Amino acid sequence: MIGHRFAARHKVGVVLVVGMSMLAGACTGGRDPAPEPAGTAATPKTLFVIGSSPTLGRGLEHPTRDSWPQLVLDQAFRPGDVLYNLAIPGGYTSEARAGFDEALGAATPDVVAIWIGGRDDLEDTPIEQFRADLEALVTAAGAEGADVVMATLLDGHPSDDRDPAYNEAIRSVAAAADASLVDLAVVDVARIPGDDEAFLPNEAGHRTIANEFIAAIGATGPGTAEIAP
Amino acid sequence: MTWSDAWVLAVRSVRRRIGRAVLTVFAVALAAALLSSLLVAAGSARARVLDQVSRGGPLAGIRVDAAAPDLSALDSDSPPRGDPRALDDDARDRIAALPGVRSVVPIVVNPVEIVLPVEPVVDPDVEPRPDPDDDRIFDRIVGVDIDRVDDLPISVIAGRLPVGPGEVVVSISYLRALELDRTAAPRVLGTEVAFGAPRARFVDDDVIITGRWQRSTIVGVVAQEANKGMIMTTRAVAAEARAWTLSGELPDFLDDAGSPYAALFVVAESLAEVSAVRQRITEVGYSTSAPESLIENVNRYVHVVELVLGGIGSIALVIAALGITNAMLAAVRERRREIGVLKAIGARDRDVRRVFVLEAAMLGLIGGIVGVAGGWAIALGLATGVNQYLAEQGLEQIALGFPIRVLVGGVVGATGLAVVAGLAPAHLAARLPARQAMGDR
Structure with a gap:
């Protein structure tokens, strides 16, 4: 009899201890919900962009956000993918070639987008040299196993004053290398109003250019839907 | 009886x-x-x-900076740093082998340009930033071994820590840049941030800065004292950004002599060992700081x-x-x-x-x-x-x-x-x- 009562009291003690343990376990601060891990993420893709002032978003209010390379990164690539913007303001193709070789020492591109030649056209770089520089760029990119996308120079605005030989060189190099071609020369790209920077695309123009590159890259990222102009 | x-x-x-x-x-x-x-x-x-x-870190934590020690203030918890001195894997291994050292966690830091979200989407009550340049901030990205975060002065305020290259956490200073306070930390979870590491290159006499840009999802907000920096991510991501910057000319904004690691966070075997371990690290040739007097x-x-x-x-x-x-x-x-x-x-x-x-x-x-x-x-x-x-x-x-x-x-x-x-x-x-x-x- 007494033994039973003692056992009952013992059980009460055990329940108290267990209860206290449960209370201790319950007393931990809660955390806010966070995005679930993306799962086994694929290896980040790398996009190299070779260009000049327009590729840096010169003339834009928010160049690091609204320039076409950033739009392509946002829309056609996944978080974690990397964009190397190797553009040189007012750069010659020969200068871009040197910068590209240096960059290849630091990273291996999956896609190389080349849109350069405006300065060569303006300063009358010999067309054969321009072609050789372009071919060197394309060859170097191809040697890395990268998909190459080339674009012709804008030619739809009075300020462009374009020598057609340069765009022909771009088209022929792209065809010879079996690279994708974005023929911006025949695309209506909106420009910054005024005389000084009329050769530069405005925000809408950069969206148009980005859409052309996204289509040419054939990216399968989450945001491949066309950017509203 | x-x-x-x-x-x-x-x-x-x-x-x-x-x-x-x-x-x-x-x-x-x-x-x-x-x-x-x-x-x-x-x-x-x-x-x-x-x-x-201890700022959320181990009590026996010691910060080792990429700088020589200032021999005139060795007794201080936070002595001034001496001249910049590179912290590399060799220095890390030597410090890890010192008696009384339990762990050594490298911290990679690189300057980055951060592009804030387009809209003040995280808080509809916040007015759009009037100055267009306000959406560009020059700060730092901090990379650590996420699986060793318990050995670092890092506390998660909201969300979780990053697990892959497309994820980052941000610090309180990022919230401040968005004109948010700590209570609004959950609002930035799931939003994206872009950051670009610079690389300097001389073309003729001009310095050309080319950027390595990455877009990442914010998965957490942390209070971290591992190193100053708005964005924290895995060591691998920060190291890639660092390698890109170091592959170019060393511009003026790098004040750390191009050190691979900005700092090491060392944890001593016990609080009592902190002073002796700091002395040994000083003998190796690096500046240290630890709140040992304060803790005592x-x-x-x-x-x-x-x-x-x-x-x-x-x-x-x-x-x-x-x-x-x-x-x-x-x-x-x-x-x-x-x-x-x-x-x-x-x-x-x-x-x-x-x-x-x-x-x-x-x-x-x-x-x-x-x-x-x-x-x-x-x-x-x-x-x-x-x-x-x-x-x-x-x-x-x-x-x-x-x-x-x-x-x-x-x-x-x-x-x-x-x-x-x-x-x-x-x-x-x-x-x-x-x-x-x-x-x-």
């Missing part, structure tokens, strides 16, 4: 005078509750204060507070013990006839003493258990209230530990004190002659 017989008699006595027993137990329980809740609260306060002092002072002050609070609780427990003595003396007076009968049928003095000591122990044990449970509940309630306040302020909440030593000690102490309190009445009962006990009746 066996122990079980004595136990039966003690239980029977308690049940017979249940009202007095309940009051006695209540007094002991109150005292035990006061003592245990004070000590639990003091222990949690100590943990909280030390956590703040805090420990000293908190220990005094614990002594005072423990003293208050102990006084209450002694008063409760006097109550037990009083109750037991009354019991002896009321049970003289019973004591006489026990002795008449052969019970020895020590048998009678055993019954009364067991009764006192029973009251102390029950009072101790109830009191400690009540004290824990009080501490829990206080912690809940404090955590609600901290949550409203956007501060990290406290985790009330389960101080098993305090709780078990409270029960054992209450029982022991009750036994001591019952010794005198038990002795009195045991020494009562059988004839006198019966005759008094």
